[in-house]
Amino acid sequence: MSESVSYADIEFQDGQLYSPRFSDVYFAKDGPAETDRVFLDPARIFERISKCSEFTIVEFGFGSGLNFFQTAQRFIDSKSKARLRYISFERYPLTNIARRHALKQWSRNWNTFEEFCQTSPPPMGG
Numbered sequence: 001m002s003e004s005v006s007y008a009d010i011e012f013q014d015g016q017l018y019s020p021r022f023s024d025v026y027f028a029k030d031g032p033a034e035t036d037r038v039f040l041d042p043a044r045i046f047e048r049i050s051k052c053s054e055f056t057i058v059e060f061g062f063g064s065g066l067n068f069f070q071t072a073q074r075f076i077d078s079k080s081k082a083r084l085r086y087i088s089f090e091r092y093p094l095t096n097i098a099r100r101h102a103l104k105q106w107s108r109n110w111n112t113f114e115e116f117c118q119t120s121p122p123p124m125g126g
Helices: 032-040 045-049 066-078 096-107 113-119
Strands: 011-013 016-019 054-060 083-089
Touching: 032 045, 032 066, 045 054, 045 066, 054 066, 066 083, 066 096, 066 113, 096 113
Parallel strands: 054 083
Antiparallel strands: 011 016
């Protein structure tokens, strides 16, 4: 028996996506630059991808999807021949409407954003 999906309770404070449940913002105001600064570059993700034919990233807490979209675009831009798998878990997912609003200032820079919002399967409880 799977449990039902509980969507994120969110607010926008000073233009930033905010979680009242966790009393925290989802990401810094510089968004994609923060992903590069605290996720991709310190973990040397693209250096490591360049050394293999398949690479898997597992993330606990998909949040807004910022890390995913920034990673996917940098991967596309790198023209790597590797296969990238990105697996993520989220207890309180955002709706695609909330995601579009939260990431609208950067989404036009990501080739995968609209396709993701239009074709991603619905969240499953469990």
